Amino acid sequence: MIEVNLSFFLTAYLLLILAIFFFTWVHIEGRKRFRSLDQQEGYLWQCPICAFIYLDPEEDKLSRCPRCQSFNKRPA
Numbered sequence: 001m002i003e004v005n006l007s008f009f010l011t012a013y014l015l016l017i018l019a020i021f022f023f024t025w026v027h028i029e030g031r032k033r034f035r036s037l038d039q040q041e042g043y044l045w046q047c048p049i050c051a052f053i054y055l056d057p058e059e060d061k062l063s064r065c066p067r068c069q070s071f072n073k074r075p076a
């Protein structure tokens with residue numbers, strides 16, 4: 001018979017449940033955020049350096065990230 005340490009089992013079980021809740025929450029929040037930005041899709045930028053997502057309706061080829069100040073080029 002396989003012996004399973006009870007405290008190890010409980011810890012693993014709790015971590016698994018927490019992970020499921022966390023990923024569900026991240027998934028729902030991410031979808032909400034993108035849905036609200038969908039209407040201005042042309043202005044939506046994601047910085048390749050710090051992954052910050054922001055709106056810049058004034059620039060269409062080169063935009064400056066407000067968080068890390070790096071220049072971002074619009075992918076073709």
Ligand SMILES: [Zn+2]
Nearest residue numbers: 047050065068
């Ligand atoms: Zn950035």
